[in-house]
Amino acid sequence: MAPLLEIKNATKIYGGGFFHAKNVTVALQDFDLTIDDRPATITTIAGESGSGKTTLANLVLGFTKITSGQIIYKGVDVGAMDKAQLMDYRREVQAVFQDPYAVYNPFYRVKHIFDMVLKNFKLARTKEEGRALVEAALNVVGMRGEEVLEKYPHQLSGGQRQRMMVARAYLLKPKLIVADEPVSMVDASLRAMILDIMLRLRDEHNISFLYITHDLSTAYQIGDQIYMLYQGAVAEAGNTTRVIENPKHPYVQLLIDSIPVPDPDVKWGGEEVLTLDDEQMRVSTTSGCRFYGRCPYRMDRCLEQAPPLYDLGNNHLAACYLYDMAAEQEPSHVAA
Numbered sequence: 086m087a088p089l090l091e092i093k094n095a096t097k098i099y100g101g102g103f104f105h106a107k108n109v110t111v112a113l114q115d116f117d118l119t120i121d122d123r124p125a126t127i128t129t130i131a132g133e134s135g136s137g138k139t140t141l142a143n144l145v146l147g148f149t150k151i152t153s154g155q156i157i158y159k160g161v162d163v164g165a166m167d168k169a170q171l172m173d174y175r176r177e178v179q180a181v182f183q184d185p186y187a188v189y190n191p192f193y194r195v196k197h198i199f200d201m202v203l204k205n206f207k208l209a210r211t212k213e214e215g216r217a218l219v220e221a222a223l224n225v226v227g228m229r230g231e232e233v234l235e236k237y238p239h240q241l242s243g244g245q246r247q248r249m250m251v252a253r254a255y256l257l258k259p260k261l262i263v264a265d266e267p268v269s270m271v272d273a274s275l276r277a278m279i280l281d282i283m284l285r286l287r288d289e290h291n292i293s294f295l296y297i298t299h300d301l302s303t304a305y306q307i308g309d310q311i312y313m314l315y316q317g318a319v320a321e322a323g324n325t326t327r328v329i330e331n332p333k334h335p336y337v338q339l340l341i342d343s344i345p346v347p348d349p350d351v352k353w354g355g356e357e358v359l360t361l362d363d364e365q366m367r368v369s370t371t372s373g374c375r376f377y378g379r380c381p382y383r384m385d386r387c388l389e390q391a392p393p394l395y396d397l398g399n400n401h402l403a404a405c406y407l408y409d410m411a412a413e414q415e416p417s418h419v420a421a
């Protein structure tokens with residue numbers, strides 16, 4: 086059986102062209118990922134702003150066009166799908182965003198958002214049937230129609246709005262939900278509730294997630310595999326527990342070290358670490374390792390070309406020459 090989703094050599098470049106040849110930003114480069122059809126999994130794409138994680142989400146959701154590479158869903162290239170296949174893709178691949186309020190039209194009662202889905206995807210033959218589907222979807226996220234459907238968006242809490250978005254996605258019986266920072270705007274107890282809903286959807290309803298986040302602690306709680314992005318490329322990838330408990334890439338080690346205590350409520354301190362001249366590095370280090378300027382283990386060869394992903398066993402990958410077993414060069418430690 087074909088994988089549920091395959092991303093092959095996905096590259097997204099902004100700018101360029103005749104008039105802007107020098108203003109090129111490589112938002113994502115040669116990104117590969119496979120999500121199997123079964124069992125359902127939660128795949129985390131982690132990185133701070135500018136790492137390419139939201140670009141990846143937008144590519145999968147069709148909000149932006151891929152520069153090169155392929156996104157393949159159930160064996161079919163999304164770029165070559167016919168109308169019917171695209172309709173299925175749009176139904177089966179749903180999104181949940183960071184700010185649910187932005188998704189609602191403030192002038193409509195919230196039931197409008199469900200009515201639109203029922204209508205656009207022709208999910209029900211009668212009003213009653215539609216209402217039963219909506220009720221079932223709300224029940225999955227622990228809500229009841231009578232509590233929320235007749236209200237306006239501003240009358241709901243942030244947590245209710247976010248759970249409604251999950252229910253809306255569930256209504257379409259998706260195979261994959263792209264969840265872009267779904268818990269970054271809710272408090273700790275609601276965060277736990279929404280993460281729990283994600284786990285239940287994975288385990289009880291066979292729905293996979295592409296979980297986009299800057300927060301390693303939540304990735305650690307729910308993620309199966311993880312891709313750590315740095316400036317548009319994968320720095321490290323593998324089983325979430327293995328990567329977070331035993332990081333190999335110097336950048337990822339730095340991030341994990343910046344988490345002061347192993348407390349799930351403590352957020353990843355990535356933003357702090359990455360206040361250096363990232364944009365400058367992105368432009369100047371066009372040929373070598375993107376992390377060169379800040380790496381305590383940098384070597385001369387790191388500037389020659391970007392390191393490939395080395396397989397460290399058990400599908401644990403790291404893009405760093407320290408793991409090039411064929412190399413004879415010893416790393417020369419540079420004092421931080």
Ligand code: SF4
Nearest residue numbers: 374377380387405406
């Ligand atoms: Fe550091 Fe070189 Fe590894 Fe890049 S490839 S992370 S510069 S040791």
